[in-house]
Amino acid sequence: MNAHIRNEGDWVGASVNRKEDRRLTTGQGQYFADKKIPGTLHLVFVRSQQAHARIVSINTDAARALKGVVAVVTGADIRTQIKGLPQPVVVPSFAANYPDFWPLAVDKVKFHGEPVAAVIARDRYVAEDAAALVEIVYDPLPVVTDMEAALAEGAPIVHDGWASNEMFAMNYTGGGTPESEAAHARKVDEALAAAAVVIRRRFRVHRCGVTPLEPRGAMATWDDDGLTAWITTQRPHIDRLALSDVLEIPSDKVRVIAPRDQGGAFGVKAPFYREPILVCHMARVLGRPVRWLETREEHLMSVSQERDQIHNIEIGADASGRIVALRDNAIADNGDGCEGVYWGFVMPFFGAAVLTNAYDIPLCDIRIRVACTNKAVLSPARSFGAFAARFALDRAIDLLARELKIDPADVRRRNLIAELPYTTATGVHHDSGDYAKVFDHLTTLVDLKGFRAEQARSRAEGRHIGIGFSVGAELSGVSSAVLVSMENQPGFGAATVRVDPRGKVQVFEGDAPQGQGHETSMAQVVAQEFGIHPADVSLTTGDTGTTPFGSGTIGARGGSYTVSAVANACRALKSKMATVLLHDLKVEGVPSDVSFRDGRVFLTADPTQGKNFAALAERIVMAPLGLPAGMQAGLDQTEFFEADVPMLTFGAHAAIVEVDPETGIFKILRYVASDDFGTVINPIVVAGQVHGGVVQGLSNTMFEEFVYDENGQQLTATLENYKIANAADMINIESHHEAGSACPHTPLGSRGLGEGIPGPVPAALTNAVCDALAPFGIEVNRLPLRPNTIWRLLQDKAASKG
Known part of the structure; x- marks a missing residue:
């Protein structure tokens, strides 16, 4: 019944300025x-x-x-x-x-x-x-700082008493026995042998991460x-x-x-x-x-160190570019592995699980080994474990397209999951949406056909421009079904909503935001539900003494799980308030006959019959006499939200670059993101999440790198040596979410968006550079992507041609 109460506010979807920003920009923050x-x-x-x-x-x-x-x-x-x-x-x-x-x-x-x-x-x-x-x-x-050397026989052992440095290993496909895994591997071998084209490459993603301001x-x-x-x-x-x-x-x-x-967290x-x-x-x-x-x-x-993976990819396709089989033997460098909850290996574990991304790949053989070395343990970073996997697969798809002489966008589009729900070979559930629609929207935004014509003209003039694509099916919250099995912890969203006698609303959530705009987004949802102004809503977070149990601000839970708990708590209180109003007016009806708007609660059929929202709240809290039979006083409601299925959100990115083959220097001309975030609560917050995520991805791809010498000495322990992107390094990020569709599994139709945005960035940018330099035939299959690396590849290619 609660879900059918009229929701006539206009705050959800509005570009409301962030409530947090006044104190943060005037030095009044409470860090x-x-x-x-x-x-x-x-x-x-x-x-x-x-x-x-x-x-x-x-x-x-x-x-x-x-x-x-x-x-x-x-x-x-x-x-x-x-x-x-x-x-x-x-x-x-x-x-x-x-x-x-x-x-x-x-x-x-x-x-x-x-x-x-x-x-x-x-x-x-x-x-x-x-x-x-x-x-x-x-x-x-003796020191070991290389993941492959750490797994080799005779390597120095990091942890006393261990037989080897292997901390974790898993085969994601083929069953749970050596016999079934071997049989499955033979099946993949046969599919690859029969494929029209097979790409075999090694992809290396360096150690980098996130660097919060605080x-x-x-x-x-x-x-x-x-x-x-x-x-x-x-x-x-x-x-x-x-x-x-x-x-x-x-x-x-x-x-x-x-x-x-x-001042930020981003997982760390x-x-x-x-x-x-x-x-x-x-x-x-x-x-x-x-x-x-x-x-x-x-x-x-x-801390702040993540990524650091090697993916040995084999990918086979038919003559049309349809992928028929995928194999990946992945390795990750976990450092010493000493860290509660994640232990370093949970990130590469998850990256391998979501390797297939948004692609319909029917046959996979995916394995990972995680090694301990004499480095700091991996810690979570935005694009949790998936950053390296996204790079490896979307680079491999581009190489596949080049081999088949088909535009990479067409190969990518041909292999996107067409019908949802869908479960991948590794058991990842894709719940809803239209991936092809979002990708088509992106190719329209960049005018792919027009770009190819411009590219041909530019090459004739001696200029080298290129376009690269990548996609990401990313976490939209983490269900208990996933989180309990992965981290031994629940995934539900939780919130308490309290209406006081003056019509002000307090929201309590146990998660701890770090700049995502929870105060604004949650206030908009409450204002939408109750028909009041967001200024009348306050938010308390992250205090175990005053808030309901929450799993934390991880995996884009705020816009999916936590906000859904807030909405459901509001709807339960609306039902109670509407019932009291009908009772006091002596009108037969049900709560859905009552509207909440413009600070009033009134009969939908006769708006003259009603009360101010604050007056009705005071009546229930301060004068709880003669309430409907069985009803208790007060206006406090705690709700725990759990989606019926694990949820994902989908995005497609495109980078357009110009490269100077004489120096290897490249310039990003455009960066465009097309995403499906479901119902957008606040476009300003969404744009901020996309811009920030893309900048993090670009910074990881081009600048950041944790470097250790042969003795294990950390050489990048200051911002003088660990370069992160600044405003002068970046261009405008074009963010579009018009292609979105409401999520059917949340009360508002919203999806979480913050977690995975950096994931598609490295492949989109690298694919663009390689596209620009296609006449030279070079491949960039390791990060970071820097001009000196590109220049050396060009020089090596020229030398090989003699």
Whole structure:
């Protein structure tokens, strides 16, 4: 009945300016660094200067003696005081080798930058000075920094007691036994042997990630009420449970609060990290507030690293370009693998699972191996695990098209999933939409036929322009069916909506946004449902003491799962308010006979009969006399939303470039995205998500790269050496979502959009560069994509022709 209440507002779909922006642009934001508690102690980590070494000794005498130092701790000190990881709440539901670790290294270090000791002092300057006085003697061990070398026989072993460095391996197709997998592999062999054309290539995507404006931080207090921790996290409710288990504190004595404002996260603040564990433990030990704020160097050394995969692709097609079989033997470099929830390997696992993307590929043989090396563990980044897989497959499709002498757009269009719902060979469910329509919209936007004519003219004039395409079927929230099996955690969306006696509405959600515009989008949904103004809606997020349990801001859940819980809570309250109005007016009817609009609640058939929204709220909350039989007072409603099926959202990207073959320098002339986001709640927010996602993808593709030397030393631990895109590097991103269709599985028809947008970027851009240089016959099959790489390929090609 609730779903049929008239919804006559006009806020959903409106380009409302973001509510958050006034405080953020006027210096009134409430970031982690703005949280102050008198008497707080400051914690600074001493990090390893070695990539792989035994810890012979740690001398902390000089540090302890420095005036203002309260405590110095090492791994040996804390390993008997708290539990180490893994703990069940942050272990995925996969068979894998899970390394034991504590917040500080015990016995040996495994990557350059691993925390070895910590100093707690009365101010941060003293703590920094004291940390420099800690003397550590190491016995260096052989270092392995290459994923293939790490998996080879005789490689140095990263984790003591392991037989090899393989942390995780999986065959995604062919059944669950060696015999069935072998039989399936033979079937793929036969299909590839019979194909008209087969492309076999190795694709390498480097180690890069995301760099949020604000790094990580944690602050904790301990008193009679228990532990209260402020953590820059995307998943405060998960952190609360994990802290309870690791520190052996009853869960009702643990409260985790994510700051109201966070300067970005993009996935990197989703894991359960070691550093906040130690902050909370030391607050309990010392009985004083303890605070740690990560430096940019620490951040670049120990988190924000993802991608780092090799895909060995075989793809076969018939003469028309229809793909008949696909094989991928993938490898990922997981670093040391020490990270709660994701353990590094969950990202490449997922990337392999979604390898087939939005393509109808009937026969697949897909395998992955994940290696531990002497690097920092992989941490989540936007385009979770899929960035490298998207690059590999969409590059392979372009190469297939070139071999067949068919326009790559036509081959891509021919292989898109035509009828939905659809389940891929790896079990990924595509729920709804029209992929071909979205892709056709893109080719119209770029005028593909006109571009090809212009390209021919340009080549005749000595100019080399090219166009490249790529697509992405990306997460639109993560259902419990997926998340429980993947991370051992639920995926439902949750929200509490409260209407107060003055007609103001408070929304409480347990997820912790980091700039996505939740305050604005949620307020628009509430305003739409109740017929009020978004200014009358406030949002509280990320406080485990005041919000319903939520899995966190991950996987584009905000625009799919969380907002759906908000809408359903509003509809339940609307039903109650409408029932009371009918009762008070002594009118026979059902709630769907009542409208909510312009701050009033009234009979649809007779708008003169009704009340102001605020007056009706006051009547129910403050004067709950004579309510309909069986009805309780109050206007609070908590809803948990779970979609019937896993959901995806689809986008298609095109890049147009000009390349100078003399230098390899390329210029992006246009970048166009066509997406199906379902019902768009706020076009401004959507455009911001698309622009930001594409810029992240371009930055990863062209600029960013984490580099380690042969000794495992991290050479890119500052923004001087780790280049990220700035405004001068970018062009205008053209974002179009007119091709969208309402999602049938959410109450508003909305889809989540933020997670996967960077995914199609590397292949679209690289395909464009290769298209521009088609007369030279070069291939770019590894990232990063840079002018020097292009120039060398051109030089090698010229030399081979003699």
